[in-house]
Amino acid sequence: MKRGVKGLLLLFLVVSNISAESPTFDGEKAFTYLLDQTNMGPRNPGSKGHQTCIEWLINIGDNWADSVVVQPFTGFNPFGGKGIELINIIYRFNPNYPQRIFLSAHFDTRPIADYDSKDRFSPILGANDGASGVAVLLHLSELFSNNPPPVGVDIIFWDGEDLGRQNNLEEFCQGSRFYSQNPIKPVPEKGIVIDMIGDADLQIYYELYSLQFAPHMLQEIWTLAKNLGYADVFIPKPGQMVYDDHVPLSLHGIPTIDIIDFQYPNASRNYWHTHEDTPDKCSPESLKIVGDVLLTWIFMQE
DSSP, X not given: OHHHHHHHHHHHHHHHHHHHTOOOOOHHHHHHHHHHHHTTOOOOTTSHHHHHHHHHHHHHHHHHSSEEEEEEEEEEETTTTEEEEEEEEEEEESTTOSSEEEEEEEOOOOSSOTTOSSSTTSOOOOXXXXXXXXXXXXXXXXXXXXXXOSSEEEEEEESSTTOSOTTOGGGSOHHHHHHHHSOOSSOOSEEEEEESOOBSSOOXXXXXXXXXXXXXXXXXXXXXXXXXXXXXXXXXXXXXXXXXXXXXHHHTTOOEEEEEOOSSEETTEEOTTSTTOOGGGBOHHHHHHHHHHHHHHHHTOO
16 A cells, blocks of 8 residues: 555656656657658767767757767777777766766677677668667757756767677777776766667566666666656566676776666567667657656756
């Protein structure tokens, strides 16, 4: 009985908070930002699409963010065996606030289709694995530009996340690894990575590194999703262990969770790291669900 009353009270507070303070996330609008990226073609480092995407993200940030910080660095291209120029892009909202959190996604795409049976050595389009997370963050940034969040927020676009060979984890997550060793001050106290959240068949379980690094934040997000009516998407059960950008960040003292649907589209079929990772496999509804949860979570911070 008490649990039911408490749950209803929390739901009332969440709904009240949305209507009173925070704007509304538009999944269709976010989806246009996904299409903008895929229209650039593959965005693997060193490609024309990669450079186009960098310029596009910086220009958007100049219009919406309070400030934009670019963090260039030299990464390693294991497929070419040499250094490659990479860049993290950071939108700062309320840049002078000492209390900061971050939301992040990688904008680069896979340089090879290593899980495809055809054309394995060509770069993928990365509609879900890359563009979906960026699309959600861009629309959140658009909303923050007119509705300042109650705390300092960094929106971070990581480079070089997918620039690695299978079974060589140290070659992946190059942008977040560089940032974790060279953080932009004031350093956020915690954060969230979103990855592969555009899947039209969206089911997000607890990612196991996240459960290890930041269990309270993980449970907070899943409880919030349930109270927003998304219990069928944010499923509070252990899923897979995925080495993603949250790992180097957490290991260097910034507790971070990963919101990811790694079974794309489901357990019996795979579009991940294939040429099937195209916009028709993604949906505005999935972007809206994740956007709603993150937007509400941000406006609940104090």
